[in-house]
Structure formats: structure tokens, C-alpha cells
Amino acid sequence: MENMNNFKFIDLFSGMGGIRLGFESIGGRCVYSSEWDKSAQLTYEANFGEVPDGDITKVEPSSIPDHDILLGGFPCQAFSICGDRKGFSDTRGTLFFNIEEILKVKRPYAFLLENVKSLKSHDGGRTFEIIIEHLEALGYHTHHEVLNTLNYGLPHKRERAFIVGFRDDLEFKFPNPMLKRKSLSDILENDEAVESKYWVSDKIQKNRIKKVKGVPPFPSMWHENKSGNISALEFSCALRAGASYNYLLVNGVRRPTARELLRLQGFPEDFKIVVPYTQLRKQAGNSVSVPVIKEIAKAMKEAIEHKKKRAVYKQPFLVGLERGARV
Numbered sequence: 001m002e003n004m005n006n007f008k009f010i011d012l013f014s015g016m017g018g019i020r021l022g023f024e025s026i027g028g029r030c031v032y033s034s035e036w037d038k039s040a041q042l043t044y045e046a047n048f049g050e051v052p053d054g055d056i057t058k059v060e061p062s063s064i065p066d067h068d069i070l071l072g073g074f075p076c077q078a079f080s081i082c083g084d085r086k087g088f089s090d091t092r093g094t095l096f097f098n099i100e101e102i103l104k105v106k107r108p109y110a111f112l113l114e115n116v117k118s119l120k121s122h123d124g125g126r127t128f129e130i131i132i133e134h135l136e137a138l139g140y141h142t143h144h145e146v147l148n149t150l151n152y153g154l155p156h157k158r159e160r161a162f163i164v165g166f167r168d169d170l171e172f173k174f175p176n177p178m179l180k181r182k183s184l185s186d187i188l189e190n191d192e193a194v195e196s197k198y199w200v201s202d203k204i205q206k207n208r209i210k211k212v213k214g215v216p217p218f219p220s221m222w223h224e225n226k227s228g229n230i231s232a233l234e235f236s237c238a239l240r241a242g243a244s245y246n247y248l249l250v251n252g253v254r255r256p257t258a259r260e261l262l263r264l265q266g267f268p269e270d271f272k273i274v275v276p277y278t279q280l281r282k283q284a285g286n287s288v289s290v291p292v293i294k295e296i297a298k299a300m301k302e303a304i305e306h307k308k309k310r311a312v313y314k315q316p317f318l319v320g321l322e323r324g325a326r327v
Helices: 018-024 038-048 093-106 122-137 202-211 258-264 277-286 290-322
Strands: 008-012 029-033 069-072 110-116 141-148 159-166 221-224 230-233 248-250
Touching: 008 018, 008 093, 018 029, 018 069, 018 290, 029 038, 038 277, 069 093, 093 110, 093 122, 110 290, 122 141, 122 159, 159 290, 202 221, 258 277
Parallel strands: 008 029, 008 069, 069 110
Antiparallel strands: 110 159, 141 159, 221 230, 221 248
């Protein structure tokens, strides 16, 4: 990889383009994208000016443009604690092997893969072991970590597993937590400006007040878990694509707006919303948190550039040895 100021990447299982935003922020150029969901394609096209390719299983790896870094938030339902956790017995789980085939054929210098936290513990850790074994068998040196969005500038508790790989054995470190983060006050709109369609019924509000634990802070996100327990927190629990409409309520009275959902994931204010709320909610629930990706991208860039600097530094020494010079 010659130039981190003008590197090329591909964006697989691209969703809304959150991973793309992170790597564009450090100078990368996307040369290929893939996303099968039609509604997500509309959002992607509106914001990036291109329609992603469809089903990656029908794409010949050799037809994908050459690239330096492969990016992929491959489908997580097969490993999620909210799903059936079938792993590689689930067709969606086997989509990892499409990534593996692309890495094998195109040989990019590096990759970043993202999935749910429970990927690492699925099937007693064996699923994750298989993934790492396959990646390392291709000659990649891997690094993996679970990062929480809450530690990277946003009031959003969202833990995700990340796998980074390089063809060289680089000194890579995942980014340290940030010292500061936004508050919900920075995210939420004034209630007076929020459309009536986001407000829940009096019955639901009373039910939440009856069940909520402790004295709720203000502002707060009220979260209802699978057991029906209500917690009012100074941050949002993880956005989920398939959760009930009312599992997260702002101050116990209304659903988060489309723009608020995007803010909780760190998307810029000028990010275009072109799909109905139902679809945007699904896409935000499936998305990565942009600030987390930006920090990982910076760390990858630093590791690669550090390798270049070490190579340049060693060159005079090596040349001297070749000429028989004393050292």
C-alpha cells in the first residue's frame, strides 16, 4: 500500500454508508459498494450519488475493482442475542465466506469487519475462532476488540465487535476511549417542534411511569427490555432494527425522530433522509456509529504510515551494510 492519502476501499453490506463516512474522513475513495436492501440503497444513493450493487453472493469477486482496504459490516442476525443465534448454520452467517473469497481473490492490504458483540461468544467462541482462522490462513495478521459507542463521543450504549487485519504484522492499537461525549441535550429536538406522530398514547405514557425505576433524569431515554422492565437513562440503549416501536421513548412520552436516530449514530446534520420513518429506523438500527469508525480508520492509517516511516528510517542503515560500511 503506497499512499494512505489516496487509498481505495470497497464498502460491503454498506447499509446507510456509516463505514464509508469513517474512511472517507481520512482520505479514502470508495470504488465499489454492495447492499441488497432496496430502501437502504435509496438512502445510500441520495447521500453518495451511487446505487450499491445488490446481492453480494451473486457478484463474481474478480469483477470487483482493485482496492487497498475491504470494509464490511456483514449481517449480524445469525450471531445476535436478539436473533436465533444459528451462526454458520444460518445462510446469513455464511456471508462471511463471501468476504473471505473476495479477500482471497483481490488481496487488499487491509480490512475492517464489524459485527455484534455476541459474535465473539457465539457457540462457546468457536464461531469467532473459525472466522479468525480463515482470515489468518489468507495471510492476514488480525486484531479484534469490542468497542462501545458510549466511549466515543455519543450518548448511545452500543457494543460491537471489530476485526482489523493487515497483510503485514503492524503495531496496531484500537483507539482509546474519548474523555468527553455529547449529552442527550445535544441530540434531542425541542418537543414543541416534534410532530404529533412521534408521541405515544396517554395509556402508554402512564404504563411507563408506573414501571420506571427510580427518579428519571431529564432528559432521558426510557428503555423497555424483554422482561417489560423500564429504565430511564442519560443515554440511549442500542438502537435495534427489529425492536418494537416503543422500546425507546424520549422522556417516556415520544419516540425518537428520524434526525435524532441519525444523531445517535453520529451521522452529519446534512445527511439526507429520503425514506419513510419505518425504513430509516431500521437502517439506523443496523448502522455502525460513525465516530467509532472514524477513530478506527485513524488508528489503521497511523499503523500503516508508521510502517512506512520505519521502512524509510531503516533504509540508510541497510544500504550501509550492503556497501560494507562500518556501523
